[in-house]
Amino acid sequence: MLPPANKEGGAQVSKKLTIDFVLYLVVRLLICAVQALPLSTLKTLSIQLGWLCWHGLKLRRGVVEENLRIAFPDAPQEVRDRIALAMWKHLFLMICEIAHAPRKLHRTNWRQHSSISRMRDIVRHLISERPMVIISGHLGNFELGGYLLALHGFETHTIARPLDNVFLDEFVNRFRGATGQYMLPKHGSGPQITELLQQGGTLVLLGDQFAGKGGCWVEFFGKPASTHKAVAVFSLGSSAPTAVSAALRGENPLEFRMEIAAIADPAAADFQLPTVPLLTDWYTHNLEMMVRQHPDQYWWVHRRWKGDPSDRRRNRKPRVQQQAA
Structure with a gap:
C-alpha cells in the first residue's frame, strides 16, 4: 500500500x-x-x-x-x-489561419498563399552548408512563419517553452512539425542547438521577448528593453548568417509575404556587429522598423518593457558584495 x-x-x-x-x-x-x-x-x-x-x-x-x-x-x-x-x-x-493551415496550405499551392522578399539572398543562405539564424518577433502570423518556410522545403528548428498541458503540447508540436519545423525546449537544449548549428541547420528565434534583469538592454521604440543574449550568441558563436524576418498578412486571410528586413553575415569582410550588444541592437532596430510599418499586426498585449537597466546594476551589486565578503 x-x-x-x-x-x-x-x-x-x-x-x-x-x-x-x-x-x-x-x-x-x-x-x-x-x-x-x-x-x-x-x-x-x-x-x-x-x-x-x-x-x-x-x-x-x-x-x-x-x-x-x-x-x-x-x-x-x-x-x-x-x-x-x-x-x-x-x-x-x-x-483562424492556424486552424485552416493544415487543410489549405500544401507544397503544391504555396505560391497562391505566400511570397518571399529578397528570395535570392535568403535562399542562397538556406541552401548553403553553413548554419543560419532567422530572427522574428510577435509580428504578423509568427506561428505560421516557420511553418511556411518549411513548406517551401527548408527545415527549421524553433525554441519554445513546452505547454503545461501535455495533450495540447503534443497537438501543437504535431502541427508545427507537419511541414518540417521542429521544436526545441526552451531550457536544456543548448547541446542540441550547438549540434544543429555545427551541422549547418537553420534556427528560428523570437527576438522580442523580455529577458529579465540580466538581459541585454537595447532600445526598442526609444525605451530600453531587456533582450535575450542567447539570440546573438548563437549567431556570433557559429558565424551564422542572420536574417530579421516576419510573415506579414496581405489583404486576405492566409495570404502572406515573408518579409526579410535585413541580413547580416559574421563571416563577411565588412561585418560591423561583432559583439552581443551590437548585434542585439541591430536586429531589435530592424524588428522595430517592421512593426512601425505594420503596427496593427504586432502583439501589443505582452509586456515588452519591464524595469530598466538600473535593475541589472542593483541585482549585481549584492552579488559583488557577497563575493568580496
Missing part, C-alpha cells in the same frame, strides 16, 4: 491530467468549428470579436494602451485606439 503522501500526489496528478484532457477536447472542438467555417466568415467574425475584446470586455486594455503610448507617444489617442482594435482583429484572424 502506498503511503498517504504518495496517494495524495497521485490523486493530484490524475486530477490535473483529467482537467488537461477535458481542456484539450474543448480546444479540439473549437478548432473543428473554426475549420467548418469559410475564411470570409471568419474574417467578419474576427472583426466582431476584436471589437468585443477592445470596447466591450476591455481585455488587457491597460497593458495595450501603455505599450502604444511608449511606441507612438506623438500619435493622437484615436490613432492608438485604431491600432489596438486592429490588433485584436488580427489576433483572432491569426488563430
Whole structure:
C-alpha cells in the first residue's frame, strides 16, 4: 500500500491530467468549428470579436494602451485606439489561419498563399552548408512563419517553452512539425542547438521577448528593453548568417509575404556587429522598423518593457558584495 503522501500526489496528478484532457477536447472542438467555417466568415467574425475584446470586455486594455503610448507617444489617442482594435482583429484572424493551415496550405499551392522578399539572398543562405539564424518577433502570423518556410522545403528548428498541458503540447508540436519545423525546449537544449548549428541547420528565434534583469538592454521604440543574449550568441558563436524576418498578412486571410528586413553575415569582410550588444541592437532596430510599418499586426498585449537597466546594476551589486565578503 502506498503511503498517504504518495496517494495524495497521485490523486493530484490524475486530477490535473483529467482537467488537461477535458481542456484539450474543448480546444479540439473549437478548432473543428473554426475549420467548418469559410475564411470570409471568419474574417467578419474576427472583426466582431476584436471589437468585443477592445470596447466591450476591455481585455488587457491597460497593458495595450501603455505599450502604444511608449511606441507612438506623438500619435493622437484615436490613432492608438485604431491600432489596438486592429490588433485584436488580427489576433483572432491569426488563430483562424492556424486552424485552416493544415487543410489549405500544401507544397503544391504555396505560391497562391505566400511570397518571399529578397528570395535570392535568403535562399542562397538556406541552401548553403553553413548554419543560419532567422530572427522574428510577435509580428504578423509568427506561428505560421516557420511553418511556411518549411513548406517551401527548408527545415527549421524553433525554441519554445513546452505547454503545461501535455495533450495540447503534443497537438501543437504535431502541427508545427507537419511541414518540417521542429521544436526545441526552451531550457536544456543548448547541446542540441550547438549540434544543429555545427551541422549547418537553420534556427528560428523570437527576438522580442523580455529577458529579465540580466538581459541585454537595447532600445526598442526609444525605451530600453531587456533582450535575450542567447539570440546573438548563437549567431556570433557559429558565424551564422542572420536574417530579421516576419510573415506579414496581405489583404486576405492566409495570404502572406515573408518579409526579410535585413541580413547580416559574421563571416563577411565588412561585418560591423561583432559583439552581443551590437548585434542585439541591430536586429531589435530592424524588428522595430517592421512593426512601425505594420503596427496593427504586432502583439501589443505582452509586456515588452519591464524595469530598466538600473535593475541589472542593483541585482549585481549584492552579488559583488557577497563575493568580496
